[in-house]
Amino acid sequence: MSFPYLSTILFLPVVGLVIIALWPRPQQKQIKITALIFTLASFILSLAVFYLFNRSSGAMGQMQFEEKLSWIPAINAFYHLGVDGLSLPLVILMTFLGVLAIFVSWNVQLRPKEYFIWLLLLETSILGVFMSLDLVLFFLFWELELLPMYFLISVWGGGRKEYSAIKYVIYTLVGSALMLAGILSIYFTTGSLNMMELAGMSAAKAVIPLAAMFFLLLTGFAIKLPVFPLHTWLPDAHTDAPTAASVILAGALLKMGGYGMIRLCVSIFPQVALQYAPLLVVLAVISVLYGAAVTLRQKDLKRLIAYSSVSHMGYVLLGIFALSQISITGAVLQMFSHGIITGLLFAMVGLVYDKSHERNLDNLGGLARQMPVIVVVFSIAGLASLGLPGTSGFAAEFITFAGSYSSQAVNHIQLYTILGVFGIVLTAGYILWMLQRVFYGPPLEKFAKVTDANTVDKICIFSFVAAIMLVGIYPAILTNIIKIGVEPIARLLGAG
Amino acid sequence: MPLSEFRFLTPELSLLGFALLVILLDLFIKQKKILAGISVAGVIVSAGFTMAMWGESGTAIFGRMLAVDNFALFFKLLTLAAAGLVILASQDYVSKFRRFQGEYYALVLISAAGMMLLAAATDLISIYVSLELTGISLYVLTAFLKDNKSSEAGLKYLLLGAVASAVLLYGMALTFGFTGKTCLMCIAEYVQGMPGASLLSHPALILAMVLLAAGFGFKIASFPFQMWVPDVYEGAPTPVTAYLSVASKAAGFAVILRIFFVALGSPEWLSLNWGWMFAVLSAITMTVGNVVALLQSNIKRLLGYSSIAQAGYLMVGLATVGMASGSDALGQSGLIFFLMSYAVTNLGAFIAIIAITNKINSDEINKFAGMGKRAPLLAAALTLCLISLIGLPPTAGLIAKVYIFSGAVQNGLLWLVIVAVINSAISAFYYLKVVKVMWTGAPASEEKVPSTWALRFALGFCCFFVLLLGLIPGGFVGIAQTAAQILAAL
Numbered sequence: 001m002s003f004p005y006l007s008t009i010l011f012l013p014v015v016g017l018v019i020i021a022l023w024p025r026p027q028q029k030q031i032k033i034t035a036l037i038f039t040l041a042s043f044i045l046s047l048a049v050f051y052l053f054n055r056s057s058g059a060m061g062q063m064q065f066e067e068k069l070s071w072i073p074a075i076n077a078f079y080h081l082g083v084d085g086l087s088l089p090l091v092i093l094m095t096f097l098g099v100l101a102i103f104v105s106w107n108v109q110l111r112p113k114e115y116f117i118w119l120l121l122l123e124t125s126i127l128g129v130f131m132s133l134d135l136v137l138f139f140l141f142w143e144l145e146l147l148p149m150y151f152l153i154s155v156w157g158g159g160r161k162e163y164s165a166i167k168y169v170i171y172t173l174v175g176s177a178l179m180l181a182g183i184l185s186i187y188f189t190t191g192s193l194n195m196m197e198l199a200g201m202s203a204a205k206a207v208i209p210l211a212a213m214f215f216l217l218l219t220g221f222a223i224k225l226p227v228f229p230l231h232t233w234l235p236d237a238h239t240d241a242p243t244a245a246s247v248i249l250a251g252a253l254l255k256m257g258g259y260g261m262i263r264l265c266v267s268i269f270p271q272v273a274l275q276y277a278p279l280l281v282v283l284a285v286i287s288v289l290y291g292a293a294v295t296l297r298q299k300d301l302k303r304l305i306a307y308s309s310v311s312h313m314g315y316v317l318l319g320i321f322a323l324s325q326i327s328i329t330g331a332v333l334q335m336f337s338h339g340i341i342t343g344l345l346f347a348m349v350g351l352v353y354d355k356s357h358e359r360n361l362d363n364l365g366g367l368a369r370q371m372p373v374i375v376v377v378f379s380i381a382g383l384a385s386l387g388l389p390g391t392s393g394f395a396a397e398f399i400t401f402a403g404s405y406s407s408q409a410v411n412h413i414q415l416y417t418i419l420g421v422f423g424i425v426l427t428a429g430y431i432l433w434m435l436q437r438v439f440y441g442p443p444l445e446k447f448a449k450v451t452d453a454n455t456v457d458k459i460c461i462f463s464f465v466a467a468i469m470l471v472g473i474y475p476a477i478l479t480n481i482i483k484i485g486v487e488p489i490a491r492l493l494g495a496g
Numbered sequence: 497m498p499l500s501e502f503r504f505l506t507p508e509l510s511l512l513g514f515a516l517l518v519i520l521l522d523l524f525i526k527q528k529k530i531l532a533g534i535s536v537a538g539v540i541v542s543a544g545f546t547m548a549m550w551g552e553s554g555t556a557i558f559g560r561m562l563a564v565d566n567f568a569l570f571f572k573l574l575t576l577a578a579a580g581l582v583i584l585a586s587q588d589y590v591s592k593f594r595r596f597q598g599e600y601y602a603l604v605l606i607s608a609a610g611m612m613l614l615a616a617a618t619d620l621i622s623i624y625v626s627l628e629l630t631g632i633s634l635y636v637l638t639a640f641l642k643d644n645k646s647s648e649a650g651l652k653y654l655l656l657g658a659v660a661s662a663v664l665l666y667g668m669a670l671t672f673g674f675t676g677k678t679c680l681m682c683i684a685e686y687v688q689g690m691p692g693a694s695l696l697s698h699p700a701l702i703l704a705m706v707l708l709a710a711g712f713g714f715k716i717a718s719f720p721f722q723m724w725v726p727d728v729y730e731g732a733p734t735p736v737t738a739y740l741s742v743a744s745k746a747a748g749f750a751v752i753l754r755i756f757f758v759a760l761g762s763p764e765w766l767s768l769n770w771g772w773m774f775a776v777l778s779a780i781t782m783t784v785g786n787v788v789a790l791l792q793s794n795i796k797r798l799l800g801y802s803s804i805a806q807a808g809y810l811m812v813g814l815a816t817v818g819m820a821s822g823s824d825a826l827g828q829s830g831l832i833f834f835l836m837s838y839a840v841t842n843l844g845a846f847i848a849i850i851a852i853t854n855k856i857n858s859d860e861i862n863k864f865a866g867m868g869k870r871a872p873l874l875a876a877a878l879t880l881c882l883i884s885l886i887g888l889p890p891t892a893g894l895i896a897k898v899y900i901f902s903g904a905v906q907n908g909l910l911w912l913v914i915v916a917v918i919n920s921a922i923s924a925f926y927y928l929k930v931v932k933v934m935w936t937g938a939p940a941s942e943e944k945v946p947s948t949w950a951l952r953f954a955l956g957f958c959c960f961f962v963l964l965l966g967l968i969p970g971g972f973v974g975i976a977q978t979a980a981q982i983l984a985a986l
Contacts, residue, residue, distance in 0.1 A: 072895070074829070074973040075902055136898060144889040150928065155936050162932060166925060173886075173924050177917030180898065184905040184913065208910055 005049050005065050006081040009095065010127050012042040013120040020117055028112040035116040036102045039123065043095040049083065050092055055480055061488035063133060063196060072136070077193055080134040085485025086332060087130045089478050090259055093339045094130065094252040096467065098123040101244040103460035104347050107354070108156070108242070115156055122148035122248060129256050135183045135193040139176070142220075145253065146172055152245040153237060164236040171233040175223035182216030186268065189213075199267045199492065214272040218265050218280075225257030227317055228287040231310045238306035243350030246302070250309050251343035255335045258316045262328060262489065266320065270492040273323060277410045280321040285419045287314030292426035296433075301352065301359045304434060305345045308385065311423055312338050318420050319400040322413055325483075325490035327403030332482045334400050337384075337392035337471060344381040344464035348374065351457055352438065355450045361434065366443035370450040375439045377453075377461045382431040384468050387424055392471035397424065399479070409493060501557040504564050506545040507572055508609045514538025515605035522598025528590070532583055532950070535601040539580040539608070546572045546612075554983055560679040561622040562613070563754075563983040570832065570979035571615030571750040578743040578839055579608040584954040585847040586735040588854050588947060593640060593733075600640060604739065607633035611747035618758065618983070620668045620678040623751055627664070627715075631657050634744060638732040649731025656714065656724045664711025670704040671759075683759040687766065695769050705770055708755060709777075715748030718811060719781040722804045726792075729800035734853065737796055738846030741803045742839045749810055749835060753828065757817055757982055771818020774811050775912050782808025782919045789926045794859045795849055798926060799842070802885060805923060806838055809897065812904050812916055819907040826903030828980035833973055834900045837892035837965050841884040844958030848878035851947040851955075856940075861930055866939025874945060875934045877959050882927040884962050887920045892965030899973065 016038030020031050054064055063082030071079040083091055101119060108115050125148065128141030146169055154165035185208050187193055223230045234254075238246050266273045291311030298304035312334070319331025351374055353359050356367065368375045384391035387398070405417040453461065471478060502509075515538070518531050525531065546569055555564050562568075583604060590597050610630030617623040635657060639650025672678055675686040687701075695702055714721040729737045761767055785805030792798040813831030820827050851874050856863050867875040884891035897920065901913045947955075965972050 070970065071968075072899075072970050072973055074970075074977060075899065139898070140889045140894060143887075143894060147883065147888060151935065154932055162936065166928060166932075169924055169928060170921060173921035174918060177921050178914065180901065180917050181905070181910060181914050184898075184902050185910060187902065188906045 004067050005045060006083065006131050007067055009042050009045045009049070009091070010081070010124060010131060012038045012045070013098065013123045013127075017117045017120040020113060020120075023113075026113060028109065031112050031116050032102060032106060035120060036099070038120065039095070039098040039102055042123070043099050046092050046095040050088065050481075053083075053088060053481060055484065057484075060484055066133070071134070075136070075187070075193070076191070077136040078134045079137060080194065081131045082133045082196075083131060085481045085483060086262060086489075087259065087485070088481055089332060089336045090130045090252070090255055091127060093255070093336050094123060094126050097248055097251040097339065097343055100343065100347070100460050100463060101248050103456055104247055104350060105242070105244040106456045110156060114151070118148040118151045119244060119248075122152070122245075126248070126252050126256065130259060133195045135186065135195065138195070139180060139183055142176055142179070142256065145256075149237075149245065149249070149253070153241045156242040156245070157240040158242075159240040160236070161240040164233075164240040167233050168237040171223055171230070175220035175230075178216045179220030182213050182220070185213050185216070195263060195267075199488070210269055211272050211276070214265055214269045214276070218261065221257040221260040221265065223257070225254055225261070225313050225317060226310060227283050227313070228290050228310070231287070231291070234310060235303050235306045238309070238346075239300060239303045243346060243353075246346040246350070247343045250306070250346055251339040254309065254313060255339060258313070258320065258331065258335050261317075261320050262332070266323070266328075267489050267492065270489075270494070273321070274409055274493065277321045277323055278412075281318060281410055281413065281416050284314045284317035284321065285416050287311065287317060288420050288423035289314075289426070292423050292430065295430045296426065299361050301349050301361060301364070301434070301438070302346070304361070304430065305342065305349055308345075308427065308430065309338070309342055311427065312342070312385070314423065315397060315400050315420065318404055318416070321410070322404030322407040322417075323409035323493050324403050324407035325486055327400060327407055328486045328489065329479060329482050330396060330398075330400030330403045332486065333392075333471075333475065333478055334396035336478060337396035337468075340464055340467045340471075341381055341384045341391075341393055344377070344461060344468070345385060347461060347464065348378040348381055351453060351461075352378075355452075356447055361437045364438045365441040366439070367447060367450065368439040369443050370447060371439070371452045373453045373458065377465060378439070379435055380465055380468070382435050384472070386427040386431050390469070390472050392468045392475070395472055395475035399475070504549065504555075504557050504562070507542040507576075508612050510545060511538055511542040511605050511609045511612070514541070515602040515609070518598050518602045518605070528597040529587070531598050531601050532587060532590075535583050535605055536580055538605055539576050539583070543573060543576045543580075546576065554981075556618060556681075556983065560681060561619045562616045563618040564616065565981060565983035566979050567750070567754070567982045568616035570975070571746060572612040574746050574835065574839055575608050575611045575615070575743050578739060578746070578843060579604055581843050581847070581954045581957065582735050582739045582743075584950040585738065585843075585850055587950040589733060589735050589850055596640070600637070603633045603637050607637065607739075608743065611743055614747045615750040617751065618680045618754065620672065620680075623755070624661075624665065624668065627751070628661065630744065630747065631661070634736075634740060637736045637739070638728055640736065641731075641733050645731040646733065647731075649728045652724055653728045660711050660714035660721065663707055663714075667704050667707030667711055670700055670707065674700045674704075680755060680759040684761065687760060688763060693763075693765050695765060701766075705760065705773075709752075709770070709773065712748055712752045712755075713777070716745055716752065716810070717781075717804050717807050718777050719784050719804075719808075722781065722784065722807075725804055726797045726800040729803070730794060730796045730859070734796065734846060734850045737799075738843055738850075741799065741846070742842050745803065745807065746835050746839060749814075749831065752814065753817065753831065754982060756814070757828070761817075767818045769818075771815050774818060775815035775909060778808050778811035778815055779912055779915045780808075781805070781811060782916060786919050786922045786926075789923070792926070793861055795853070795861050795864070795930065796859050798861065798930070799845065799849075802923070802927070803842065805919065806842070806885070808919070809900065809916055810834055810838070812909070812912055813900050815909060815912065816900075816903040816907050819909060820903075824906075825977070825980040826906060828982065829973070829976040830900035830903040832979050833969075833976035834896040836972060836976065837884070837896035837962075840958045840961040840965070841881050841892060844955060844962060845878055845881035845885070847951060847955045847958060848874050848881065851951055852878070852945055855943070855945040861933055862937070863940070864930065864933050865937025866934070867945070868935040869939050870941075870943065871945035874947065874955075877955050879931050879934065880959055880962055882931055884966070886924045886927050888924075890963065890966045892962045892969075895966055895969045
């Protein structure tokens, strides 16, 4: 057996957290260095996987770096990991954000030991979701992510943190509860828990109608993505979470929803997906426009970015359920791109708040003079978010919209796409208006002593910017890989 | 009755022998810790005898009064494990009794012997006798603190238990009335030969079935016989509460499973009916338990309602057994695995609570504030157990739920599984409330929380198994499948 790359990537953070947990009375510095070493190792290994990944057309529809061990023989469950073009970008996204989340948390002083333990566990659980090829294992990691997030929000958060944390948990648990029912009915229809074998399941002897299974799973994913009207946990959780948790929440955690939709809902039930795509596309357009409209009205900087996520995840949903190869490729790229852009936006909000102790837009203003670096990076992030050419946001949104406009799978998709594109206009509105209210205008007396980003902050935010630019200028670095994962799914859909 | 059959009784006999020894030595020994040691030794000896029988199973002894099968042996081991852990955890609690420590340990052992017999009983008479043996020792244990609350709890438990026993006796009498038999296999034979293909043509059978379910429903705290649970759990000494919630419940499920599966398991028109009965009761039980638990502020009452909810999940397994067609034993093994997971989880939770409440002298949840700082290990252990009760990874609770629900989905109970999973989402709210108080609340004082080595060992044991069953469940699922072989034929 070759070197178990995926298990190593997956469990390096766990090793780190065990070391931190067993360390008697560690200094805050020792803890964060340990956490940094292990997340960095995990990131570097995931880059190695990216480098070694077979991009030839022969690898189409194949899982790579597969690992398979018997786990619960009684129900045919395996410890089964693997990546393909669909999951690899998301794995890299998570390991990348995992490293940066440590930098973002550099100054956490409150109970640092527990904090970094939860952060590392969070990374492992999300990675597990993207790597699992067994439904029970997938479900286990899906649920595992709840705990660290609950603790991160309820202990290290701000505002109504306990309310937000429990709201987050209950929403997710209801979704995953239905998902479990869906997984079990899939299992008893087919006798298999292997995601790869299940692709394109037939309705022959289903225990319940296929559409029912489809929606049991979809509800769980739609809560996570989130899709209007199931999005209300998100602004609360984001607003009250500590910055690093927000970065991971927006950056990687929401993508679990989109990933699940493509991997399970669309791949396993292509016919059902085709049948209900119009409904979901409508929901996508509502999410885009409603999310953007609500964003315009936000006074709290963090809440504003949170609502913008609802709007941007609407593009992902649109891309997925336009059901063409290009649109799904665009959706995956959009997930990656949104991950780094919104991750950066939350990191910037965290910085601004750290320095100025103010998040209310009415009380902010004129910070450009004190924060020359922050203002530039924040602007880059904002422009990337509204899809400026040269940034990853442009590449992702362009492919998504081009793909969905030309899709043959859904009637009147052109109309929905045009409505969706209108979301970009609104995005430009709220982003530019926000930048103006935070940074420009007359300098305020109370912010006279506010400082700019320090070295650690700079390492962190410049890495984000580099990633955004890299994907923006050369999107093929990812689309070449995504294509390999998406093409078999598009073939199942028949539309091609 | 050949004398050689007595060797199958060695686990129970040795346990009773040790119980008597403890009472006798209590007269001479000043250092009461030794008594606890002897009791634990008794448990270990008895477990050794039980294990020695594993494998040569599948016989009926004493004229079909008792069965020696994997099912019974498994439940005996589970009971012994619970009794042993409870005795260890009692070390931090017995100081409250002042007197009668010897009797306390002896009663725990005697009730364990009763439960072990209950798991093996295959005759209505032996079932009733072992049920009373268990019950009476537990009534006394419940009232052991002798303060107002404990006495009230004991009395309540006694009175309601007596009513339940009476109801059960009616059910047994009716069963005997129309079959003329008391042994379960003989009843099964008679029932299978009954004419007609619908339950409606046998009103006596309906009544007997309902009365039996009601009598045992009290034991496992199923709706509508769950009212005693919170009061008794609150009033009883905490180790006894733990014991009640785990061992007594497991024994109840063992005997229900045996009666309904062996005596009333076929023909299908019969089993489908009680399958449905348990499915509906299960849905109501878990919902009642979870919804009322949301309002609790006392940790013991909270866990009381939580144990009602857990009984609801367990009854999903019973319903599955009723609905199952053919030789598929996913219902039984799901139930057994869930009981394993529930036993280690709930015992772990109670053991941590014993240590914490001993220090703060209160069962109020808001007094647990800041335990994360004052007793990080205890708080972490309690958190782990509560997470397992919700059914989140990486704990036993998740695998147990997936496993027991998978059997239900296979047998057409998807609606029940959806009710159950929504219920577990609700339950997260009150379990996490405790977690939140412990980790985010401000501590009332900086004092550490002391605990004995015995308690720490018991707690560590439980937590280890909570994690082991959650991460590498394969072997334990295998045990559950083996233990699901119930002696059914003559």
